[in-house]
Amino acid sequence: MRPIYVSLAAALLVSLPAAALAHAKLISTTPTAGATVAKPGKVELKFNEKLIAATVKTEIVMTGMPGMKDHPPMKINHTYKMGKDGKSMILLPKRPLSSGTYQVSWSAAGTDTHRMGSEFSFTVK
Template identity: 50%
Template sequence: MTRKFLIAAAALALALPGVASAHTKLLSSSPAANATVAKPTRLTLTFSETFLAPMSGVELTMTGMPGMASHEPMPIKGFKTAVEGKTMTLTLPRALPAGTYELKWHVVGADQHKMEGGYSFTVK
């Protein structure tokens, strides 16, 4: 290999580490993790990078209901998901009833890496 090639390769490696190692992360959400909120009709997730909307999504599960100690986890269905830029918005057909919820998300970044995470919140 020539010296010019090695210098160019080293310069490229120094210029790209942020791109090569960047993975999409959840920056903020509404409701926030562990928050207690009044009956929401919309949930938003904002990520650090744009992502491939058709390959990304969420699961929302009611994990507890006031007064029902043995409440089985109940998946919430029927919401619409929209993506604009780095933000995913879930629009619910009606306000979430009082209880505890778990939201699990997964996104596929432009680098084709699948990232996932989740958090819980409470509706009063």
């Protein structure tokens, strides 16, 4: 009896659509991770699949400022808006980002409802 259950379970897994097994992943950003850029007025994130907007959490943190050796992390007030495709979002700081280093963090659930997240950093000259 047991081999039948194993065979049925394997057949079920093979027949599931690939999208059902996927997780939301960040595929590109502007500014790009590790880049040095002029004072951006926004940060763009693009994902491999649609996000559930109600689950989105974002954070922009200034992690370093020129001339301040021990700059404490400082959260940057911002809003965000989802793209019409549901696979992108734009983070809008209240004012353009000043010179320093920044870390952007996000978390959200995709169509599979599993919460995923990551972070990336960039520098403003």
